[in-house]
Amino acid sequence: MFTIENQATGNCFTIQEGETILNGAMNNGFGFPYGCRNGFCGKCKATLIEGEVDYAEGNPPGLTAEEIADNMILPCKCQAKSNLSIVVTELESVADIEVKTLPCKVSQIEHLNADVAKVVLKIPGSESLQYLAGQYIDLIHPDFEPRAFSIANAPHNSGVIELHVRLISGGKFTNFVFNEMQEKSLVKMEGPKGSFYLRESSDKPMIMVAGGTGFGPVKAMVEHAIESGSKRDIHVYWGVRSEQDLYMTLPSEWAKTHDNISFTPVLSLPDESWEGRTGYVHEVILADFDTLTNYEVYACGPPEMVRSAANTFAKKGMFENNFFNDSFDFAYQASNE
Numbered sequence: 001m002f003t004i005e006n007q008a009t010g011n012c013f014t015i016q017e018g019e020t021i022l023n024g025a026m027n028n029g030f031g032f033p034y035g036c037r038n039g040f041c042g043k044c045k046a047t048l049i050e051g052e053v054d055y056a057e058g059n060p061p062g063l064t065a066e067e068i069a070d071n072m073i074l075p076c077k078c079q080a081k082s083n084l085s086i087v088v089t090e091l092e093s094v095a096d097i098e099v100k101t102l103p104c105k106v107s108q109i110e111h112l113n114a115d116v117a118k119v120v121l122k123i124p125g126s127e128s129l130q131y132l133a134g135q136y137i138d139l140i141h142p143d144f145e146p147r148a149f150s151i152a153n154a155p156h157n158s159g160v161i162e163l164h165v166r167l168i169s170g171g172k173f174t175n176f177v178f179n180e181m182q183e184k185s186l187v188k189m190e191g192p193k194g195s196f197y198l199r200e201s202s203d204k205p206m207i208m209v210a211g212g213t214g215f216g217p218v219k220a221m222v223e224h225a226i227e228s229g230s231k232r233d234i235h236v237y238w239g240v241r242s243e244q245d246l247y248m249t250l251p252s253e254w255a256k257t258h259d260n261i262s263f264t265p266v267l268s269l270p271d272e273s274w275e276g277r278t279g280y281v282h283e284v285i286l287a288d289f290d291t292l293t294n295y296e297v298y299a300c301g302p303p304e305m306v307r308s309a310a311n312t313f314a315k316k317g318m319f320e321n322n323f324f325n326d327s328f329d330f331a332y333q334a335s336n337e
């Protein structure tokens, strides 16, 4: 096991023997830049200040002889032979991330309940998608305008993209997903997009407000926080209509296994057997916190929920610049097609 220090940021992490530096950085939640992850594109270039690295398959094509002489390395392909000190610009904001258009294979369609499907897309082997936890992609199909769906898995597993798709009654694209899309079929995606992502430089406690499939990007952010060893308090609230709309048990498991994570499901249309919280999710949060002054709030889901949270939380002390959201507006009108 070796220690890697990035002198550009002061970030430090350890990597296992045989692990590439890039994988080590990603597994520790650091936003090292990358493209092909295969030694070709040169996007992951870093400068080696101290220590020794090795390329299992010889010098990669993405580095010239001059760059090698100048101590440039490709973290996607090299392994540490000692503790390392390197310099690399880490991605801290969406501005640093390339938006790509990629063909993907649908590797799994799993119906999680009557109107939500988990769709897993496999990125082509030679490519990878770099994104920040919480961002979304556009799915592109020749018969429809692009449709936005949030990425529901954390970036450390970026060879696949998990989406939670809610069936919209009369909706063209979501009906296509539920009734026609097959496993192994090809789709095109464009992304990552959006500025709804986890602010990792902050140490403020967080309130995550998910409405319906707004749970998807919340899942990505919490999984990323867990993966990167964050100890920030995370209060996850998930508002849905009835118990069957809680389509994953994962947040209860997070709360059981992590002292810093709590989970509160909230039903707006519960049946008599429900013993948990009821009403609108933002009202339950208002009841649970005396003040929201010190919190970062991440809200995602139906536009009405996001609007209500923004308006009422501000009156309870939440600072505007501590409120981050993705409102699931339907960006493209069916009449435009």
Ligand SMILES: Cc1cc2nc3c(=O)[nH]c(=O)nc-3n(C[C@H](O)[C@H](O)[C@H](O)COP(=O)(O)OP(=O)(O)OC[C@H]3O[C@@H](n4cnc5c(N)ncnc54)[C@H](O)[C@@H]3O)c2cc1C
Pocket: 136, 147, 148, 149, 150, 151, 163, 164, 165, 166, 167, 168, 169, 170, 171, 172, 173, 174, 175, 194, 213, 214, 216, 217, 326, 327, 328, 329, 330, 331, 332, 333, 334
């Ligand atoms: C940034 C962003 C991220 C998103 N992430 C997700 C996600 O992770 N999971 C997810 O399930 N959805 C997500 N959405 C919403 C999703 O994009 C729409 O539900 C989808 O485009 C509907 O496509 P459609 O062709 O089935 O419906 P359309 O044929 O476009 O619409 C048919 C009619 O249904 C109604 N409608 C459409 N969408 C919605 C909606 N979302 N809510 C209520 N009524 C609607 C409208 O009346 C519309 O005219 C996201 C939206 C945005 C903007």
Ligand code: FES
Pocket: 033, 034, 035, 036, 037, 038, 039, 040, 041, 042, 043, 044, 045, 062, 074, 075, 076, 077
């Ligand atoms: S990511 Fe392309 S060379 Fe490293």
